[in-house]
Amino acid sequence: MNSLQSLETAVHAAWRERTPQSAAWHERAQAALVGGVSGTVRFFPPYPAYFEGGHGAHVTDIDGHDYIDCFLCGACLLLGHRAPALMEAIAEGATRGSLILNPRHSIETAEMVQNLVPGAERVRFLNSGTEAVMSALRFARAFSGRAKIIKFLGTYHGMEDQMLVGLDGRANVLGAGIPPGAVEDIIMLRFGDEPALHAALAGGDVAAVLMDPSMHHGGLWVGDGSFHHALRDITAKAGTLLIFDEVIAGFRLAAGGGQQHFGVTADLAIFGKAFSAGEKLGAVTGRADVMGVADPSGRSRGPFAFQSGTGNDTTVAQLCAQTAMRDYAQRQADGDYDKIAALARRLGDGLVATFAAHGLALHANTLGPIVRIFMIDGAADYDRASITNRKQLNLFHLALLTEGVLTIPGSNDFFLSFAHSEADIDAIIAAAARVLKRFDFASAVEP
Incomplete structure (x- = not known):
């Protein structure tokens, strides 16, 4: 031994x-x-x-x-x-019914997100961070008409098939049951490699660059934040959307998440986890024109991206999110x-x-x-x-x-x-x- x-x-x-x-x-x-x-x-x-x-x-x-x-x-x-204010929100939600159609609370929650999160012109609620990643990528592809997505080696973006690649810092798929076609449109780059980013965007076929602003699964090696700003400039010039996966950074690095912390506003942002302080709730937020692809009324007059879910806006989760965001905003001020x-x-x-x-x-x-x-x-x-x-x-x-x-x-x-x-x-x-x-x-x- x-x-x-x-x-x-x-x-x-x-x-x-x-x-x-x-x-x-x-x-x-x-x-x-x-x-x-x-x-x-x-x-x-x-x-x-x-x-x-x-x-x-x-x-x-x-x-x-x-x-x-x-x-x-x-x-x-x-x-x-068991934060006392959250326990009160859970109790109040239970008296209203756990699941009702189009609860008014979801409108109030979305307005609070708009006030707290940079760039949140529109909001769509979901059940989890994984679902939010799936939907944000769909919105980006529908809006841009492009298929490819850039992600950074070592990062985790939920358990959906196309995201379970490169988690170990190498181009490996995590586990069995994932068909090769699921990851064929995923381009993996090293964080901070601007030349490789320019090269990957040169073909004009990348819908979005997806990034966890905290690089949490990548070890928190974020440097001084200069790459975040470079990424914003480079994607804007290339006509490629920038998506921040704020499931870890959101409300944790600042009340306004990684976007506030690093001073960079993405085109879309993804939230979960601390968003409702533990209740099951995710969200995609971002530019009104990009988010408009999910508008079922047809007002956007462009491509339509389907997104729906039975538990997208449960009463308890909505009230907990409101309670949490009020707390985060006050703590930021304090x-x-x-x-x-x-x-x-x-x-x-x-x-x-x-x-x-x-x-x-x-x-x-x-x-x-x-x-x-x-x-x-x-x-x-x-x-x-x-x-x-x-x-x-x-x-x-x-x-x-x-x-x-x-x-x-x-x-x-x-x-x-x-x-x-x-x-x-x-x-x-x-x-x-x-x-x-x-x-x-x-x-x-x-x-």
């Missing part, structure tokens, strides 16, 4: 000792749920934790353990768990976005220092309230970070779970919410120190 296998054995043993109820429920779950979970990222070896509930920045698992939640259900819960970004920097710096104190290298990128870590030394970039010490890093996240910090092994992420405090940050750093003292990460060598 090599040193990495020994580390895995030790961490897994500690996890099994801590979570016998989760182990038992996982055995039961496998007979009912595929793999015992409701989605790929919810699983991690040897088995995932199962939870009872949460409050603020904390959650409790079925073994009764408390965790500082730095997963936040994939960055949805920017206000934390300087809370600067405070939460400072907490993220404190966490990133503290983790790096803790690793250094144990003779280990760690690189931490922070953007707003997001921290991504990589067990890498020397010059750090996405290409190196995406392939270096991946198993060690996954074991570190699992070991953190044994010390009461919830992150997802394999994600690299620490998401913070407005419910997190300085005491939480200090507790996370202290937990990391206990992990590195308890387990021999220094001797583990990854092949």
